[in-house]
Amino acid sequence: xxxxxxxxxxxxxxxxxxxxxxxxxxxxxxxxxxxxxxxxxxxxxxxxxxxxxxxxxxxxxxxxxxxxxxxxxxxxxxxxxxxxxxxxxxxxxxxxxxxxxxxxxxxxxxxxxxxxxxxxxxxxxx
Numbered sequence: 229x230x231x232x233x234x235x236x237x238x239x240x241x242x243x244x245x246x247x248x249x250x251x252x253x254x255x256x257x258x259x260x261x262x263x264x265x266x267x268x269x270x271x272x273x274x275x276x277x278x279x280x281x282x283x284x285x286x287x288x289x290x291x292x293x294x295x296x297x298x299x300x301x302x303x304x305x306x307x308x309x310x311x312x313x314x315x316x317x318x319x320x321x322x323x324x325x326x327x328x329x330x331x332x333x334x335x336x337x338x339x340x341x342x343x344x345x346x347x348x349x350x351x352x353x354x
Contacts (some may be wrong), residue, residue, distance in 0.1 A: 233304040237313050239286070245276055246299060246306060256291065278290065345346065 238246060241264075242265035248263045249255060261273045277297050279287040285306070288295040330336040 238310060241276055242280055242283075242285070243306075244308075245273070245280065246303075249286065249297060249299040250303045254296045256296055258294070258296045260297070 244264055245260060248260050252259070252263070257270060257274045257277060259276070261268060261270055264273065277286060277288070277295075281288060281297075285298045285299070285301055287300045288297045290296075315321060315323055315326050319329065327336075329339075
């Protein structure tokens with residue numbers, strides 16, 4: 229069964245699990261569980277890692293009676309995918325509309341915009 233593009237989007241809990249794997253590297257369910265917010269059951273974390281495996285976001289290898297899970301996608305790649313999805317769904321595919329929403333809701337300052345412009349100019353020169 230193919231996984232749809234919508235199914236590729238990380239849920240908040242999946243993202244939290246991925247953050248643990250990106251920060252501490254390959255881990256077992258028992259190593260991931262205590263790093264998560266809330267009091268999640270071992271089986272819940274195990275189920276979520278299986279979902280991430282089906283989404284090709286993690287790989288696993290046997291280790292004794294357990295599995296050791298490793299992030300199969302980089303944080304940058306996952307961030308890029310999530311941003312692309314959000315811009316498409318929330319802003320009609322317009323990155324400019326996203327930026328204007330940040331300005332309109334005062335979530336980005338003039339200083340931050342200046343730094344962004346400088347970074348864009350530097351990238352264009354490369």
